[in-house]
Amino acid sequence: xxxxxxxxxxxxxxxxxxxxxxxxxxxxxxxxxxxxxxxxxxxxxxxxxxxxxxxxxxxxxxxxxxxxxxxxxxxxxxxxxxxxxxxxxxxxxxxxxxxxxxxxxxxxxxxxxxxxxxxxxxxxxxxxxxxxxxxxxxxxxxxxxxxxxxxxxxxxxxxxxxxxxxxxxxxxxxxxxxxxxxxxxxxxxxxxxxxxxxxxxxxxxxxxxxxxxxxxxxxxxxxxxxxxxxxxxxxxxxxxxxxxxxxxxxxxxxxxxxxxxxxxxxxxxxxxxxxxxxxxxxxxxxxxxxxxxxxxxxxxxxxxxxxxxxxxxxxxxxxxxxxxxxxxxxxxxxxxxxxxxxxxxxxxxxxxxxxxxxxxxxxxxxxxxxxxxxxxxxxxxxxxxxxxxxxxxxxxxxxxxxxxxxxxxxxxxxxxxxxxxxxxxxxxxxxxxxxxxxxxxxxxxxxxxxxxxxxxxxxxxxxxxxxxxxxxxxxxxxxxxxxxxxxxxxxxxxxxxxxxxxxxxxxxxx
Amino acid sequence: xxxxxxxxxxxxxxxxxxxxxxxxxxxxxxxxxxxxxxxxxxxxxxxxxxxxxxxxxxxxxxxxxxxxxxxxxxxxxxxxxxxxxxxxxxxxxxxxxxxxxxxxxxxxxxxxxxxxxxxxxxxxxxxxxxxxxxxxxxxxxxxxxxxxxxxxxxxxxx
Numbered sequence: 001x002x003x004x005x006x007x008x009x010x011x012x013x014x015x016x017x018x019x020x021x022x023x024x025x026x027x028x029x030x031x032x033x034x035x036x037x038x039x040x041x042x043x044x045x046x047x048x049x050x051x052x053x054x055x056x057x058x059x060x061x062x063x064x065x066x067x068x069x070x071x072x073x074x075x076x077x078x079x080x081x082x083x084x085x086x087x088x089x090x091x092x093x094x095x096x097x098x099x100x101x102x103x104x105x106x107x108x109x110x111x112x113x114x115x116x117x118x119x120x121x122x123x124x125x126x127x128x129x130x131x132x133x134x135x136x137x138x139x140x141x142x143x144x145x146x147x148x149x150x151x152x153x154x155x156x157x158x159x160x161x162x163x164x165x166x167x168x169x170x171x172x173x174x175x176x177x178x179x180x181x182x183x184x185x186x187x188x189x190x191x192x193x194x195x196x197x198x199x200x201x202x203x204x205x206x207x208x209x210x211x212x213x214x215x216x217x218x219x220x221x222x223x224x225x226x227x228x229x230x231x232x233x234x235x236x237x238x239x240x241x242x243x244x245x246x247x248x249x250x251x252x253x254x255x256x257x258x259x260x261x262x263x264x265x266x267x268x269x270x271x272x273x274x275x276x277x278x279x280x281x282x283x284x285x286x287x288x289x290x291x292x293x294x295x296x297x298x299x300x301x302x303x304x305x306x307x308x309x310x311x312x313x314x315x316x317x318x319x320x321x322x323x324x325x326x327x328x329x330x331x332x333x334x335x336x337x338x339x340x341x342x343x344x345x346x347x348x349x350x351x352x353x354x355x356x357x358x359x360x361x362x363x364x365x366x367x368x369x370x371x372x373x374x375x376x377x378x379x380x381x382x383x384x385x386x387x388x389x390x391x392x393x394x395x396x397x398x399x400x401x402x403x404x405x406x407x408x409x410x411x412x413x414x415x416x417x418x419x420x421x422x423x424x425x426x427x428x429x430x431x432x433x434x435x436x437x438x439x440x441x442x443x444x445x446x447x448x449x450x451x452x453x454x455x456x457x458x459x460x461x462x463x464x465x466x467x468x469x470x471x472x473x474x475x476x477x478x479x480x481x482x483x484x485x486x487x488x489x490x491x492x493x494x495x496x497x498x499x500x501x502x503x504x505x506x507x508x509x510x
Numbered sequence: 511x512x513x514x515x516x517x518x519x520x521x522x523x524x525x526x527x528x529x530x531x532x533x534x535x536x537x538x539x540x541x542x543x544x545x546x547x548x549x550x551x552x553x554x555x556x557x558x559x560x561x562x563x564x565x566x567x568x569x570x571x572x573x574x575x576x577x578x579x580x581x582x583x584x585x586x587x588x589x590x591x592x593x594x595x596x597x598x599x600x601x602x603x604x605x606x607x608x609x610x611x612x613x614x615x616x617x618x619x620x621x622x623x624x625x626x627x628x629x630x631x632x633x634x635x636x637x638x639x640x641x642x643x644x645x646x647x648x649x650x651x652x653x654x655x656x657x658x659x660x661x662x663x664x665x666x667x668x
Contacts, residue, residue: 391627
C-alpha cells in the first residue's frame with residue numbers, strides 16, 4: 001500500500017501544468033519519430049536529449065520517456081498504412097496490419113494496434129508500479145560483486161537470446177566497452193587510450209554513438225532501399241473501436257500472452273520491444289486455431305505484436321530505474337540522460353529522489369493515455385507526415401542529428417564522429433553485427449569496470465568473490481548458461497522454434 | 511559479402527591490437543590500488559581479438575560459390591543512391607567547419623531539395639531559409655545551446 005501512497009504523490013508532481021505540457025509535447029514528437037521510417041526511437045530520443053538540459057530532472061525524464069511511448073504508438077501507423085516499418089518493433093505488425101488495410105479495414109487494423117497496445121502498456125505500468133519498489137530494495141543490498149554479476153547478465157542475454165552470431169555480439173559489446181574506457185581512468189585518474197588528444201580525454205559520447213549508429217546508419221540503408229511511400233488511406237471511426245474491443249475480447253488469450261511475454265522480455269536487459277513483438281507473433285500463430293490465416297490480415301496478428309511491443313517498452317525501464325541497467329537501446333539513451341542530469345541511476349533513486357521516481361511512474365500512466373488518445377484522434381495529421389518528400393526528410397534528419405551530436409559537448413569532433421558511426425552502423429547492419437550491445441556497453445562501460453575492479457580489490461584479486469556470495473553466484477551461473485546457450489542451442493532447437501531468429505536479425509535495433 | 515566480412519573482421523582485429531598495446535603500456539597487472547588502468551581494456555581487447563579471429567575464420571571458410579558470399583556488399587544499382595546521400599553529408603560536415611551550422615544548413619537543404627528532389631526553386635529557398643531561422647530561435651534563444659559558427663564566430667554578436 002505504500003506504493004499506492006507514493007503513486008498518488010507522484011501524480012501530484014506529474015500533473016503540474018508544465019509536466020503535463022511537456023508530456024503532451026513528448027508524445028506528439030514521439031509519434032512523429034515513430035511514424036518517420038529511418039528515424040527510430042533510439043536516435044530520436046538521443047537527438048532530443050539536449051533539449052532537456054534546461055529542465056528539472058523530473059520534467060526531463062517525463063519528456064524523454066513520453067517520446068519513447070509516442071514512438072511505440074507511431075511505428076504502427078507507418079507499418080499498417082504504408083507497409084514500411086516506422087520502427088523496428090513494428091516490422092511484425094506489417095504482416096497482418098497491411099493486408100487488413102488493403103482490404104479496406106485500415107481503421108480496424110490501426111485500432112487493433114493502438115487499443116490492445118494501450119491496455120498492454122497499462123497492465124505493464126501497474127506491474128511496474130508494484131514490482132519496482134521491492135526490486136530496488138533488493139538491489140540496495142548489492143555490493144560491487146552483485147552489481148558486476150547483474151551487468152554481465154545483461155550482456156549475456158544478448159548472446160543467449162539475441163539470436164545473432166555470438167562472436168559478432170560479443171565483439172560488438174567489446175568495441176563499446178573499449179570506446180567507453182577512452183579518457184580518464186575512473187579509479188586512478190590516469191589518461192588512457194586518448195593518444196595524446198585533449199578532446200578525447202572526456203571520452204566518447206554515447207549520444208553521438210546512438211544517433212550515428214542507429215540514425216545516420218539507418219538513413220544510408222533507407223537510401224539504398226529507395227523507399228516509396230504508396231500508402232493506403234486510413235481513418236478510425238467509433239465503429240472500428242467497437243469492433244476492435246470485441247475482437248480483443250475474443251482474443252484475450254493472445255493479448256495476455258503478448259503482454260506478459262513482452263513485459264518479461266522488456267525487463268531482460270538488452271532485449272527490447274523488437275524481439276518481443278516477433279516472439280509474441282510466433283506464439284500467437286502457433287497456438288491459433290487457424291494459423292494458416294496469419295499473414296493474410298487477421299487482427300490477432302496485430303494484437304499480438306503491438307501488445308508485446310508496448311509491454312516490452314514499459315518493462316525495459318524497470319531495470320533502468322531500479323538497477324541502473326537499461327532493458328533496451330532506447331532505455332540506454334534515457335540512462336545516459338540520467339547521468340547527464342547529475343543523477344546516479346539505481347536503487348538509491350527510490351530513497352533519495354522520491355519525487356523524481358514517482359513523478360516519472362505516474363507520468364507513464366498519463367503519457368500512455370495521451371498516446372492512445374492522440375493516435376486515435378489525430379491519425380490523419382500523423383499519416384500526412386509521410387507525404388513529406390524524401391528530399392526534405394533526409395537532410396532534415398541529418399541536420400537534426402548533427403545538432404543532437406554537437407549539443408552534448410560542443411565539439412566539432414562529435415559531428416565528424418557522427419559520420420564515422422554512420423558508416424559503422426551501415427556496415428554492421430549489413431554484416432549482421434548487432435548494434436544494441438555496442439551502445440549499451442558504451443553507456444555502462446564505466447559502471448561495469450568500476451564494479452569489477454572494486455570487487456577484485458575487495459577479494460584481493462580472486463575471481464572467487466563472484467561465486468561465494470549467494471546472489472552474485474546465482475546471477476553468474478545464469479550468465480554462464482546464457483553465454484553457452486548459442487553452443488547448446490542446436491540441441492534445444494525444438495524448443496526455440498517459435499523464435500524467428502532470422503526476422504529479428506533483419507529488423508535489428510531495439 | 512565475403513570480402514566485406516574479412517575486411518571488417520581485420521578492422522576489429524586491428525582495433526583489438528591497438529587496445530592491447532595501449533593496455534600493456536598502461537599496465538594491466540596488479541598495482542598499489544588494485545588492478546591498474548590497463549586491466550579492463552586489456553582483457554576486453556583480448557576477447558575482441560578472439561571474437562574477430564573467429565569471425566575471420568568463419569568468413570574465410572565461407573563457400574565462395576554460396577549465396578551469401580556471392581551477394582555483393584553494395585550492389586552497383588544501390589551504390590549511387592547511397593553515395594547521393596553520403597557525399598553531401600560529408601560535404602555538409604566540412605562546410606560546418608568553415609561557415610558554421612546555420613549557413614551550412616541553408617545551403618545543404620537547398621542543394622538536396624533542388625538537385626536531389628527536383629523541387630521548385632521557391633520551395634527549396636523557402637525551406638532553406640525557414641529551417642536555420644527556426645533552429646536558431648529554438649536552440650540559441652530558448653534552449654541556450656550554441657551551435658558552431660565557423661569563421662563567422664568572431665563577427666556575429668550571438
